[in-house]
Amino acid sequence: MNAVDAPYTALALQMDCAAVNHLSDRDAVTRAMQVSLARIDTMIRGSKAFIATFSGSPVRLVVLPEYFLTGFPMGESIAAWRDKACLAMDGPEYRQLGEIAGTNAVFLSGNVYEADPHFPDLYFQTSFIIDDGGSVILRYRRLISMFAPTPHDVLSRYKEVYGEDSLFPVVDTPLGRLACVASEEILYPEITRAHALGGAEVILHSSSEVGSPRPTPKNIAKCARAYENMCYVVSANTSAITGSPVPAHSTQGHSQIVDYRGNVMCEASCGESMVANAPIDIQRLRETRRQPAMTNMLARQRPDLFTGVYNDPNRYPADNLLDSASGVTVPDRQHFLALQQQVIDGLDQKDLI
Numbered sequence: 001m002n003a004v005d006a007p008y009t010a011l012a013l014q015m016d017c018a019a020v021n022h023l024s025d026r027d028a029v030t031r032a033m034q035v036s037l038a039r040i041d042t043m044i045r046g047s048k049a050f051i052a053t054f055s056g057s058p059v060r061l062v063v064l065p066e067y068f069l070t071g072f073p074m075g076e077s078i079a080a081w082r083d084k085a086c087l088a089m090d091g092p093e094y095r096q097l098g099e100i101a102g103t104n105a106v107f108l109s110g111n112v113y114e115a116d117p118h119f120p121d122l123y124f125q126t127s128f129i130i131d132d133g134g135s136v137i138l139r140y141r142r143l144i145s146m147f148a149p150t151p152h153d154v155l156s157r158y159k160e161v162y163g164e165d166s167l168f169p170v171v172d173t174p175l176g177r178l179a180c181v182a183s184e185e186i187l188y189p190e191i192t193r194a195h196a197l198g199g200a201e202v203i204l205h206s207s208s209e210v211g212s213p214r215p216t217p218k219n220i221a222k223c224a225r226a227y228e229n230m231c232y233v234v235s236a237n238t239s240a241i242t243g244s245p246v247p248a249h250s251t252q253g254h255s256q257i258v259d260y261r262g263n264v265m266c267e268a269s270c271g272e273s274m275v276a277n278a279p280i281d282i283q284r285l286r287e288t289r290r291q292p293a294m295t296n297m298l299a300r301q302r303p304d305l306f307t308g309v310y311n312d313p314n315r316y317p318a319d320n321l322l323d324s325a326s327g328v329t330v331p332d333r334q335h336f337l338a339l340q341q342q343v344i345d346g347l348d349q350k351d352l353i
Contacts, residue, residue: 142183
């Protein structure tokens with residue numbers, strides 16, 4: 001375990017994202033991403049300087065929102081979105097993100113659509129962590145999605161390529177043990193729990209979620225995941241999605257940092273914002289985790305109780321994109337809807353819903 005010294009400041013950077021759906025070719029998308037990357041560098045540089053002056057604590061960790069480079073597919077086929085909007089794992093965008101992290105001396109996390117040479121017909125939605133030297137130190141592929149392929153859809157092949165540990169990766173850093181959860185996956189307790197059981201202390205959550213003055217499902221979930229796993233949650237939301245037929249400011253606010261007791265330490269309101277910044281005290285968290293207490297949720301877990309519950313065959317099937325010859329089926333939206341209906345029908349037949 002890496003030693004962690006003084007508390008540091010984390011920033012959930014709330015920013016507009018420019019959708020690329022209306023752009024006709026990859027060159028135009030690349031130019032749009034360059035504009036977004038330049039804006040990110042400027043906002044991190046300015047936010048870091050202001051927060052350090054205001055609080056005296058250095059910003060060491062920055063989380064960007066979901067969709068920050070491209071927006072999301074709106075009816076494009078898997079092949080069309082892969083070719084137009086997905087990053088190569090060794091592509092220039094990652095190198096530029098590494099330069100941004102390095103020149104600003106921060107660990108940087110975000111979420112992008114990514115092509116994978118091992119699965120050339122698909123793409124994966126990928127959360128990443130880049131260290132302050134500019135190197136990608138963690139990739140987490142979103143496991144639950146409505147209309148996009150995930151590692152679970154090709155699970156056997158994926159584990160052959162990347163190993164079991166690739167599903168819920170945790171990286172040990174001078175900022176603590178970091179892990180990523182993507183977007184609506186914050187609503188699924190098992191995903192954050194799997195990271196926490198792997199030692200995660202800070203969950204980096206890139207999100208694009210509805211803005212509302214009422215309690216939202218994701219905001220409720222952020223506090224629950226932090227409390228039940230005794231971890232920090234750093235959650236960055238988009239302030240708007242421009243260039244999309246969806247009303248731009250439907251996603252708004254709610255970038256926040258939640259401490260390991262489930263308390264919201266800070267939360268941004270509307271618009272692009274650096275307001276969601278707060279100190280992360282890993283030493284205090286570790287002391288709390290090592291103390292026997294009723295509130296020590298990690299130490300009191302009994303996971304073996306639930307093995308039978310989760311082995312029910314009437315659940316969403318793994319490997320649903322692998323055929324008998326180990327080829328990969330390229331899905332359309334109807335494939336995912338049909339699978340969900342299959343699960344619903346199976347649960348209904350067993351009187352479980």
